[in-house]
Amino acid sequence: MANEEVLRIRKEFGAYLKKHREEILKEKNLLAFSYSSELDNSKLGKIEKGEIDIQFSTLIEIARTYRIPSKTILGFKIIITE
DSSP: OOHHHHHHHHHHHHHHHHIIIIIIIIOOHHHHHHTSSSSSHHHHHHHTOSOOOOOOHHHHHHHHHHTTOHHHHHSOOOOOOO
């Protein structure tokens, strides 16, 4: 996959997360939102802007933080036993 396409997809995914946070979760403040996450507000902001490439474990934390079912974000359900 070309770098431009990867960047475009990351930006689209980030925009999707930001819209979900603001419109579905009704959380406009990223700093306050980050308190419910294991990810700091700086990293969440970079993810929402599509600026960083994330690891799989971060994707799972994003699903938890943004309250997006793992089946929706990954295509299959993950059962977390913690």
